[in-house]
Amino acid sequence: MIVLDTPIDMHLHLREGKILENVLSHTTNQFAAAVIMPNLIPPVDNKERLFNYKEEILAKSENFTPLMNLFMREYSEDELLDLAEEIFAIKLYPAGITTNSENGVKSIENIYPVLEIMQELNIPLSVHGESSGFVLDREREFKSIYEKLARDFPKLKIIMEHVGTADLLYLLDEYENLYATITLHHLLLTLDEVAGGMLNPHYFCKPIIKTPKDRLEIQKFVKSGHKKVMFGSDSAPHTIKNKLKGAAGVFSAPVILPALAEFFENDIETFQKFISTNAIENFNLNIPKREVKLIKEEWSAPYLVGEIKPMFAGRKFRYKVL
Numbered sequence: 243m244i245v246l247d248t249p250i251d252m253h254l255h256l257r258e259g260k261i262l263e264n265v266l267s268h269t270t271n272q273f274a275a276a277v278i279m280p281n282l283i284p285p286v287d288n289k290e291r292l293f294n295y296k297e298e299i300l301a302k303s304e305n306f307t308p309l310m311n312l313f314m315r316e317y318s319e320d321e322l323l324d325l326a327e328e329i330f331a332i333k334l335y336p337a338g339i340t341t342n343s344e345n346g347v348k349s350i351e352n353i354y355p356v357l358e359i360m361q362e363l364n365i366p367l368s369v370h371g372e373s374s375g376f377v378l379d380r381e382r383e384f385k386s387i388y389e390k391l392a393r394d395f396p397k398l399k400i401i402m403e404h405v406g407t408a409d410l411l412y413l414l415d416e417y418e419n420l421y422a423t424i425t426l427h428h429l430l431l432t433l434d435e436v437a438g439g440m441l442n443p444h445y446f447c448k449p450i451i452k453t454p455k456d457r458l459e460i461q462k463f464v465k466s467g468h469k470k471v472m473f474g475s476d477s478a479p480h481t482i483k484n485k486l487k488g489a490a491g492v493f494s495a496p497v498i499l500p501a502l503a504e505f506f507e508n509d510i511e512t513f514q515k516f517i518s519t520n521a522i523e524n525f526n527l528n529i530p531k532r533e534v535k536l537i538k539e540e541w542s543a544p545y546l547v548g549e550i551k552p553m554f555a556g557r558k559f560r561y562k563v564l
């Protein structure tokens with residue numbers, strides 16, 4: 243049996259209404275807490291929307307702590323003073339770069355005053371780091387922006403979300419204030435699973451899953467137990483209908499712990515760091531303790547959750563969440 247202490251998903255999309263109802267238990271079965279992304283329509287970028295969204299999640303879950311993120315815009319100091327205790331971080335989406343990011347940031351300079359205040363108030367910055375260049379180069383092209391942000395705001399904790407390009411990981415040891423989340427799909431898949439055979443739209447996401455070399459480096463960082471590397475699923479449900487229209491996002495929530503248990507087999511200590519301890523220590527998180535257990539028993543991933551097709555649909559795993 244594997245016993246995990248207080249697993250945390252540091253990057254999660256739950257949506258609202260019916261989709262939220264369908265997907266939420268797949269996360270709360272496995273995680274004590276999750277960082278909830280704010281890219282709804284309209285975005286979660288004010289107190290009322292934040293409170294209502296958190297309420298909706300709490301009303302439909304038990305023993306689960308949603309750590310709320312705000313959608314980046316030009317906030318005033320008063321707004322942030324009021325909200326600082328209510329949020330985990332503020333999420334920066336470059337405008338138009340991913341799902342529901344049309345209201346995102348057009349020029350990073352515009353939000354420098356906000357970043358200044360966040361640094362003062364100790365509010366972390368979460369970033370979807372992609373340029374608008376060639377699809378495989380977008381994360382690499384964002385590297386200099388991460389470096390500039392890290393230098394200009396040395397006390398601001400900056401999370402490079404869903405890192406899929408090895409080059410970004412090397413920044414972790416160069417800049418004290420940079421952190422990274424890693425998804426299940428960037429850890430286990432390559433572009434071959436997306437487009438190497440029959441096109442698999444269910445594995446299409448931003449940033450796009452990259453090369454075997456990137457995957458190998460990501461796996462090395464994760465296996466090393468690097469303190470600044472944290473699990474963030476970026477589980478991003480879209481209905482099959484929308485996936486077939488080209489929506490970006492992998493719905494991985496149902497299979498996370500069984501898949502990671504196989505990946506980490508025999509190294510539960512590193513599994514524990516990646517899935518919880520690193521995040522708790524990096525961000526001084528205070529989450530009610532909850533143990534999650536896996537037993538060594540064959541388990542099949544669901545084919546369908548509502549109208550959403552999960553990652554590894556129907557695949558057999560050697561571990562089952564109790």
Ligand SMILES: NC(=O)N[C@@H](CC(=O)O)C(=O)O
Nearest residue numbers: 255340341447448478490491
């Ligand atoms: N990762 C994705 O491809 N999609 C996410 C947005 C995001 O995290 O960029 C979504 O909300 O669907």
Ligand SMILES: [Zn+2]
Nearest residue numbers: 340370403448
């Ligand atoms: Zn993103």
Ligand SMILES: [Zn+2]
Nearest residue numbers: 255279476478
């Ligand atoms: Zn995301």
